[in-house]
Amino acid sequence: MTILNRYLTRLFLAMLSVTVPGLAGIYLLVHFMENVDDFLEAGAPAAETVRYFLLLIPGLVYETAPLSILLAALLSTMLITRNMEMLALRSSGIAPRTIARPFFITTALLSALLLLMNIFLIPRARSMAAAIRKTSNISGGGSLIGNSLFYRGPDSILKAETLNSEATRLKNVRWFMTGSDCSLKGMIAARHARFRDGAWHFSHGVRVTEGPEAKFFKNFSIKANPTPGDLAAIRKPAEEMGIPELFNIVIHMKRAGLPCGDLETVLWSSLLYPFLSLLLLMTGLPITISRIKGAISQSLGLGMAMGLATWVLWNLALVLGRSGAVPGFLAPLAVEAAMGATGIWVMRKFGFNS
Numbered sequence: 001m002t003i004l005n006r007y008l009t010r011l012f013l014a015m016l017s018v019t020v021p022g023l024a025g026i027y028l029l030v031h032f033m034e035n036v037d038d039f040l041e042a043g044a045p046a047a048e049t050v051r052y053f054l055l056l057i058p059g060l061v062y063e064t065a066p067l068s069i070l071l072a073a074l075l076s077t078m079l080i081t082r083n084m085e086m087l088a089l090r091s092s093g094i095a096p097r098t099i100a101r102p103f104f105i106t107t108a109l110l111s112a113l114l115l116l117m118n119i120f121l122i123p124r125a126r127s128m129a130a131a132i133r134k135t136s137n138i139s140g141g142g143s144l145i146g147n148s149l150f151y152r153g154p155d156s157i158l159k160a161e162t163l164n165s166e167a168t169r170l171k172n173v174r175w176f177m178t179g180s181d182c183s184l185k186g187m188i189a190a191r192h193a194r195f196r197d198g199a200w201h202f203s204h205g206v207r208v209t210e211g212p213e214a215k216f217f218k219n220f221s222i223k224a225n226p227t228p229g230d231l232a233a234i235r236k237p238a239e240e241m242g243i244p245e246l247f248n249i250v251i252h253m254k255r256a257g258l259p260c261g262d263l264e265t266v267l268w269s270s271l272l273y274p275f276l277s278l279l280l281l282m283t284g285l286p287i288t289i290s291r292i293k294g295a296i297s298q299s300l301g302l303g304m305a306m307g308l309a310t311w312v313l314w315n316l317a318l319v320l321g322r323s324g325a326v327p328g329f330l331a332p333l334a335v336e337a338a339m340g341a342t343g344i345w346v347m348r349k350f351g352f353n354s
Helices: 003-042 046-082 085-091 096-120 122-135 228-233 243-255 261-289 296-323 330-349
Strands: 143-145 148-152 156-162 169-178 184-196 199-208 214-222
Touching: 003 046, 003 096, 046 085, 046 096, 046 122, 046 261, 046 296, 085 096, 096 122, 096 243, 096 261, 148 228, 184 214, 243 261, 261 296, 261 330, 296 330
Parallel strands: none
Antiparallel strands: 143 148, 148 156, 156 169, 169 184, 184 199, 199 214
16 A cells, blocks of 8 residues: 555545544434433333443444545545645646545445444344333334234234235234233134224134134124234334345245335345445545645535435435335435446546546
8 A cells, every 4th residue: 555545544534533423423313312202201221221322323323324434535635635735646647546546445345344234233233222112111012024923912912924014914814812811812813814994804714712612704804903003013124134134035025926125125225325435435526636726615515415415316216115116126226326327427527537
């Protein structure tokens, strides 16, 4: 590594030490203001409350990383431009892409680190944070992973497979009605169930009441909790699943012919989001490096505006993918393809191909 590369890398890392905790800290403060009342009302111990917010930090660092990295790179180039170092480098015949190389290499390594964090650390931290909310009686119980559902309520236990994201259609249903003393009051086992007009409608199953006799039925209806809203509310968020778990669930649901656009979108965004930082540098960094002197604040503002626009487009694409409006894999991939094409055009326009 040359002296120039070491100097620029050191400057870049110094700026990152400010932008990463700065942006993540702002997000953490927002989360704290929104959620601390829930812990106070539930009477959660102070240690568990602090632990909950600490567990949010890896995810917040991950989410703000692309903007943090872009801002650190822009501030670094802005600093060397203000100190006339950029003028000296360019006057010495050093090409813009040579100046940008340390930023891209460091960002590539950070992107790989973010991907590893998203595989091994962040899902576990989010799951532990969700567990704290549950043990503090801030959220309800049960689990819904992929299409496998388990629900435990005050007077019923339900195990089934969901056929849609709203949990209004179930199959392979096992529904146990219990009393306040947890004694079994009845059971329904059915091939399918559909929630319609405020009631559950079962088909092709068997019903057992408090008596010993089992009654087979072709169709049977009952008004009872839980409602589809109760079932959908306990679903394990896709953000709490690791990439291997998401991949296995998506493959399983596709083979079963079940809709999985929501999970597929999260899977592809988890794989591609860490590398959004590189694409942001491709569009923002050439603008500031091309400014030998003057108009640096405008370049910084333009670069950040492009970063924020990309962030908005990314989240819009994820909404479209998770709603099923576009294929799950295409939503994040389209944004990165557009950003890559834009970055190549910007780099060529500002002389990075020479």
